[in-house]
Amino acid sequence: MKKVLLPLAVVALLLAIWELLAQTGALADLLGIRESVSDVIVPAPTDVAQSLWDDRDLLVDNGWITLQEMLGGLLIAFALGVGFAIVLHLSETLRRAFYPILVASQTIPIVAIAAVLVIWLGFGIGPKLAVVALICFFPITVNMLDGLRSVDPQAVRMMRTLDGSRSVILRRLELPYSMPQFFSGAKIAVAIAPIGAVLGEFVGANGGLGYLITQANANLLTARVFASIVVLSAFALILFLLIVAAERTLTPWGRKELS
Amino acid sequence: MATTQEASVMKPHQTERTGPKRAIRVMGVSHGFGELEVLAGIDLEVAEGEVVGLVGPSGCGKSTFLELVSGLAEARSGSIEVEGAGAGEPTARLASCAYMPQRDLLFPWLSAIDNAALAPRNRGESKRASREAALPLFARFGLAEFANAMPNELSGGMRQRVAFLRTLLAGKPVLLLDEPFAALDAITRGEMQEWLAGALLAEPRTVMLVTHDVEEALYLCDRVAVLSARPTRIVAELQPKAPRSLDRAGAITDPGFTSLREEALRALREHSR
Numbered sequence A: 001m002k003k004v005l006l007p008l009a010v011v012a013l014l015l016a017i018w019e020l021l022a023q024t025g026a027l028a029d030l031l032g033i034r035e036s037v038s039d040v041i042v043p044a045p046t047d048v049a050q051s052l053w054d055d056r057d058l059l060v061d062n063g064w065i066t067l068q069e070m071l072g073g074l075l076i077a078f079a080l081g082v083g084f085a086i087v088l089h090l091s092e093t094l095r096r097a098f099y100p101i102l103v104a105s106q107t108i109p110i111v112a113i114a115a116v117l118v119i120w121l122g123f124g125i126g127p128k129l130a131v132v133a134l135i136c137f138f139p140i141t142v143n144m145l146d147g148l149r150s151v152d153p154q155a156v157r158m159m160r161t162l163d164g165s166r167s168v169i170l171r172r173l174e175l176p177y178s179m180p181q182f183f184s185g186a187k188i189a190v191a192i193a194p195i196g197a198v199l200g201e202f203v204g205a206n207g208g209l210g211y212l213i214t215q216a217n218a219n220l221l222t223a224r225v226f227a228s229i230v231v232l233s234a235f236a237l238i239l240f241l242l243i244v245a246a247e248r249t250l251t252p253w254g255r256k257e258l259s
Numbered sequence B: 001m002a003t004t005q006e007a008s009v010m011k012p013h014q015t016e017r018t019g020p021k022r023a024i025r026v027m028g029v030s031h032g033f034g035e036l037e038v039l040a041g042i043d044l045e046v047a048e049g050e051v052v053g054l055v056g057p058s059g060c061g062k063s064t065f066l067e068l069v070s071g072l073a074e075a076r077s078g079s080i081e082v083e084g085a086g087a088g089e090p091t092a093r094l095a096s097c098a099y100m101p102q103r104d105l106l107f108p109w110l111s112a113i114d115n116a117a118l119a120p121r122n123r124g125e126s127k128r129a130s131r132e133a134a135l136p137l138f139a140r141f142g143l144a145e146f147a148n149a150m151p152n153e154l155s156g157g158m159r160q161r162v163a164f165l166r167t168l169l170a171g172k173p174v175l176l177l178d179e180p181f182a183a184l185d186a187i188t189r190g191e192m193q194e195w196l197a198g199a200l201l202a203e204p205r206t207v208m209l210v211t212h213d214v215e216e217a218l219y220l221c222d223r224v225a226v227l228s229a230r231p232t233r234i235v236a237e238l239q240p241k242a243p244r245s246l247d248r249a250g251a252i253t254d255p256g257f258t259s260l261r262e263e264a265l266r267a268l269r270e271h272s273r
Helices: A002-024 A026-031 A035-041 A045-054 A056-090 A092-105 A110-121 A126-149 A153-161 A166-203 A209-218 A222-250 B002-010 B062-070 B090-096 B112-116 B118-122 B127-140 B156-168 B186-202 B214-220 B248-253 B255-271
Strands: B022-033 B036-047 B051-055 B077-082 B097-100 B174-178 B206-211 B223-227 B234-238
Touching (some): A002 A026, A045 A222, A056 A092, A056 A126, A056 A222, A092 A126, A110 A126, A153 A166, A166 A222, A209 A222, B036 B062, B036 B206, B062 B077, B062 B097, B062 B174, B062 B206, B097 B156, B112 B118, B112 B156, B156 B174, B156 B186, B186 B214, B186 B248, B206 B214, B214 B223, B223 B255, B248 B255
Parallel strands (some): B051 B223, B174 B206
Antiparallel strands (some): B022 B036
């Protein structure tokens, strides 16, 4: 309980300070914004809460679109991430050939690629899935590959004398052994998935929270922008907690060396 | 005549006139890593059902030697035959050898019985069938109540017992034990030595036991080879007079035993630098 209470208290404190600064106009003064428009431009947490309630239909509809993009993209990212990790683990040649390319794929400015993806894949869900998958597969691949490669060579040798074939060793030793690291990668992936989805929507979309943010921003509905951000954060947080729960259930032994 | 000797090598099941059939024959094996010369001409024969100990200083290549025998690696020169499978056939040697590493290496995601039953499971048997294969051994060696425990619930000695059952359940005629009790405390080690002695009397196998503990080797083995420091040779071969027994305290205080131990330690000291 203490683990939850402390961060909650910090959040409550920050919100209270923000509320105070917004209500007294101190935040607007600080930013050099005229008092007449300060309510619009610098919403207080209570304004954001109001927007969360008033715009609930809008947030639910657009949130659902973004959630689909995130989940779809994550699904692709998990498949690609795990697949790449296994293939690169099994083949030294492929690892040397493709690992640098995988790393290079993360140096591409994702905004630039997103624009091209819209041209290629249209305004639908396609480019958003692609952007989410592109930024999320990487932490999964890298972490899981590290996990697979850190398996004790003594354990592999032992498995060979216990009649383990290559595929049996992968299935019965290396994959379970690398599960904790897979989950480390998965946690990063779900935390950055909303970034990918919103980015994909910024470049070209007619729905989704990223789209809603662009529209609200243009209309100076700042409270709605913040409300959308709150929903996005909630998505990431819930996915993160789901991964933590899956990790606890599936790998109760934790990240332990073989002894 | 050379031809008849060849024939007896080719047909391992044919009993030789001189005694029990030979399980392992190591001839002039040398090995190294890069410039480093590790093994410098090892000759060793092990009869079927014999327990042979290899004692040597740290870093003398004992583990490397077991790897070569098991067929996990191929020696630079010399030849190794295990159960008739010779040089150039490492996979055939692998099929006759089960290897027990120094650390128990139990998989934390499998219960004790599933860890022990890894070999039958690896060969494609169902989870149930492989457990059924393992259960009688658990019962026989007093581990029945721990069958479903997870490794982190077991003591070091218990884990090592499960690891040994895992090695037995590989169903191989030759067991290669690589310092199996080195990680245990002195009291548990003594208990485990007695337990292993009993297990090997109940389930006789050809065993190569690597250890740095002279007493452990002399107590558990029919014959003990003392190794020098790198480049490693066999510098002495000792044969305890008494047959292997379950009574460790009695065995190690026997005057014959203590004089052999002195002899082994002297050989070790002389050749450890």
